[in-house]
Amino acid sequence: MNLILISMGVLGVTALVAAILLYFVSQFFKVEEDPRIDLVQAVLPGANCGGCGFAGCRNFAEACVKAGSTDGLACPVGGDPTMDEVKKILTPAAAEDTAPAAQEGDGKKGFDPAIAAKIKALATPRAAFPSLIAMAQKS
Template identity: 55%
Template sequence: MTTAILIIAGIGLVAAVTLAVADKYLSVREDPRIGLVTAALPGANCGGCGFAGCDGYARALVAGTAPNGACAAGGDACAAAVAKILGVAATATERRVALVRCCGTRSEAIRVGDYNGICDCNVAAATAGGDKGCAYGCLGYGACANVCPKHAISVVDGLAKVDKRLCIGCGKCVTACPRRLIELVPASATIHVLCANPEKGPAVRKVCGVGCIGCHLCEKNAGGKEAGHFVFQGFLAKVNYANPPTDEQVAAKCPAKCLAVDPHVETGH
């Protein structure tokens, strides 16, 4: 009994001393700023900065190989906190949020097939191009919602919608979407073209009741081509986010009803 107690206590003591010595002489002393910067970052590990996680970005920041302000989730407050720790200037960044460039709900955009397969946009898109008539529109099987770390995307009536308040602009949904119709836009912009179909008006009309027909009316109503609020890609209008239109009346005059004022919604999470 005594031997048992002594031996167990002895093993414990030897282990404790070994670990203490190892910690003192073998451990690697890291730059203490790495821990501080990691704590200042939001800790979402979303990967929006291009690094594996907040820790990886913090290391690159301390090493000076990454620009401060690449964290979309933390925004300006985070960049300022990091700048304070590292003693470098923060690059001001505008908060960016995801925008689904489609407004073709089940009632507006026709479905050419009856898809009963796996509930994932990438699989649906690989199955004869998906069941939606429009080859550019939102399939509504939630590939973006599944990868969203903040649960900011919900699929309502066959259409993905982003909650602007929850979106951290990490860009995961942008790459998840097989149709590539999600875009990161400045959070302050309120007017958006909710269509990604660059085809001619009649072709768009055939598959969707709310697709952009490229009539240039929005451009005319927003001060003409010189004002530069809109750019055109084929027969598709796009908001020039470097110089966005401010007059919300422009949206009401869109004959295709795809120009919308702040379509961001609350998902209720």
């Protein structure tokens, strides 16, 4: 009986030590990702067709955010409306200058309501772009 209890204790302590070790290792190797990648991906069609020259929409979103602009990048499936939304995410200041037609007359500027809803769903208080979140909340 004692042998069983000792074995359980040793295994329990070993599991606890391994869990703590894994936690700290995961924190050390954690990769911080630009939250705009999720926002850009949310406005892409999601066909993952490769028509843009990238393996899928996620790769295209990463390329857009890395480039910081949409120059030389295009999604033939979504076309100009999609690329306009991508531009608004990459350059929020430009989005404030151009109100979408759907919001004309209501005194608000910013994202299309459907896009704003997606951004709200993705945005968390920890996101690193509070101005982008504020724009989504205004609309």
